[in-house]
Amino acid sequence: MLTLHIINKAPDHPRFSACLEALAENDALVLIENAVTALVFDKLPLPPCYALHPDVNARALSQSSMPGVKMIDYPGLVALTETHQRIVNW
């Protein structure tokens, strides 16, 4: 089942690695709130994912975009929830 994973925990939080472990092929991952600092967290194997742009901007990380990370706004997040059959909030 196509799953959308939404995480708001910082990259050094145990749930962040649990979330990455749970990602299946074709699942989507969205970084929100504290999780957007994963964009600058050293040596983190971050898979292709989405990052919520207002949270990225608030933390002054917009210059830190990584290849494979797509910025989305709130309507973009809503659209993702509509196109996935299952949502996991980490």
Added chain:
Amino acid sequence: MNTLIVIDSLPYGDWRGREALDMAFSLAAFDRPVTLLFRSAGVNWLRPGQAADQLHQKSVERNLSAATVFGVSTLIADKAALRQYRLPSDQLPEAACETDLTPAFYQQFDSVVAL
């Protein structure tokens, strides 16, 4: 009595950091020597260019800019955490300096407060 206030949580995720900052400003307002330490994820408080208005919050960068006005003269950043979060030291606020966190560092303070 020299007090060290530790901020080790990310900005905007919860209120612990702002409460720690309030504590530091209150101590300074009563002329008590106080130092702010940003360690672990807390170093992200020091990142320039934060646009928290998009979250309908006041930027912690602006809060911190008032530190010297309140009499908090020293902001210290954990050198290892700066590397971990890829924050170059030349981007730190003017009042901030980086240091290695050793037992000797903590021993300089009579009280250490981490919320």
